[in-house]
Amino acid sequence: MVYRSELDAALTEAAAAAGATVRDSTALTTLEQESRTVTVKTNRGDTLRARAVVGADGSAGRVARYVGVQCAQVDLALEAEVPVDERTADRWRGRVLMEWGPLPGSFGWVFPKGDVRTAGVVAARGNPTALRAYKEDFLTRQGLNGPRPLHDTGHLTRCRRPDSPLARGRVLVAGDAAALVDHWSREGISYALRSGDLAGHAAARLVTAADEAEETPTADHYGRQVDDVLGVEMRASGALMNLFARNPGLVHTALTRLPPAWRRLDAYIAGRTSVAGIMATPMARSATALATRLPRARESAPPAIRSTTEA
Numbered sequence: 001m002v003y004r005s006e007l008d009a010a011l012t013e014a015a016a017a018a019g020a021t022v023r024d025s026t027a028l029t030t031l032e033q034e035s036r037t038v039t040v041k042t043n044r045g046d047t048l049r050a051r052a053v054v055g056a057d058g059s060a061g062r063v064a065r066y067v068g069v070q071c072a073q074v075d076l077a078l079e080a081e082v083p084v085d086e087r088t089a090d091r092w093r094g095r096v097l098m099e100w101g102p103l104p105g106s107f108g109w110v111f112p113k114g115d116v117r118t119a120g121v122v123a124a125r126g127n128p129t130a131l132r133a134y135k136e137d138f139l140t141r142q143g144l145n146g147p148r149p150l151h152d153t154g155h156l157t158r159c160r161r162p163d164s165p166l167a168r169g170r171v172l173v174a175g176d177a178a179a180l181v182d183h184w185s186r187e188g189i190s191y192a193l194r195s196g197d198l199a200g201h202a203a204a205r206l207v208t209a210a211d212e213a214e215e216t217p218t219a220d221h222y223g224r225q226v227d228d229v230l231g232v233e234m235r236a237s238g239a240l241m242n243l244f245a246r247n248p249g250l251v252h253t254a255l256t257r258l259p260p261a262w263r264r265l266d267a268y269i270a271g272r273t274s275v276a277g278i279m280a281t282p283m284a285r286s287a288t289a290l291a292t293r294l295p296r297a298r299e300s301a302p303p304a305i306r307s308t309t310e311a
């Protein structure tokens with residue numbers, strides 16, 4: 001569990017210590033490429049010229065539009081950060097809560113962070129009224145609707161199509177800008193960190209590329225590297241999401257009644273395995289095969305599960 005402000009500040013400091021020039025509160029406004037140069041204009045009136053650009057400007061960023069990123073799944077996530085007293089904070093130490101929601105593929109979460117709890121809900125975009133009602137109900141049931149939230153936000157999360165581009169010429173995309181987000185959990189921080197690392201190395205190779213003939217293979221190589229690791233994870237999470245949206249009761253029963261499945265889920269939440277690790281088990285493969293033969297479940301969502309982790 002981290003506060004994003006602290007994680008982001010630590011990453012920015014690490015980048016600065018490694019030699020990056022940090023320009024805070026500066027937005028890219030336009031981007032164009034000519035010959036072997038990318039020209040970036042900012043809202044502060046600067047014009048920057050680069051041999052390579054990595055767009056990591058999030059899911060609503062401009063670089064994704066420039067590169068032509070295409071999405072297979074768009075969800076709305078609503079989240080509140082609520083202060084809690086010391087007793088509640090102690091009770092929640094080392095625990096997270098996930099609850100399967102009433103809308104297809106939706107869930108709610110409570111993540112404790114010391115004297116604050118982050119709680120939210122996510123579901124497919126397109127039914128904001130139902131999602132807001134679910135959030136209100138969820139926060140009330142968790143006793144989090146009383147205190148005034150420190151933050152109350154809503155954002156879209158986007159998952160790429162497998163064939164969506166990851167580069168256009170010397171411009172690469174990483175993280176949410178590339179729509180690299182887990183279909184099921186909608187987690188994207190680890191995807192952003194890992195694709196950012198790969199994109200940084202690819203950008204360095206683009207800078208030293210001798211000529212245009214070397215550029216295309218470099219961008220292609222970045223796409224393959226992303227696909228080999230993150231694409232595999234996204235395909236597995238897409239399969240789990242299909243299974244979960246079709247038959248949440250089956251997924252819930254497997255996760256809570258079968259100890260190996262529970263241990264995998266716990267390991268996933270604690271960051272020791274990926275959704276691909278869950279879906280690679282013979283049990284998950286059998287469940288996927290079974291679910292495709294079953295009619296779509298109509299029952300209401302199963303109950304919440306708790307995971308005790310070493311978070």
Ligand SMILES: Cc1cc2nc3c(=O)[nH]c(=O)nc-3n(C[C@H](O)[C@H](O)[C@H](O)COP(=O)(O)OP(=O)(O)OC[C@H]3O[C@@H](n4cnc5c(N)ncnc54)[C@H](O)[C@@H]3O)c2cc1C
Nearest residue numbers: 027028056057058077079155175176177187188189190192
């Ligand atoms: C409510 C909610 C809860 C979530 N919870 C989790 C979670 O618990 N765990 C998890 O792993 N993931 C979670 N995610 C997903 C996660 O937030 C993202 O996947 C992750 O932040 C992606 O990182 P990023 O650096 O690619 O993009 P972002 O974190 O969105 O960062 C993009 C940055 O680019 C900047 N920017 C935007 N436009 C421009 C521009 N034109 N010029 C310059 N800069 C620009 C933005 O200001 C921002 O600083 C959640 C998402 C939502 C919406």
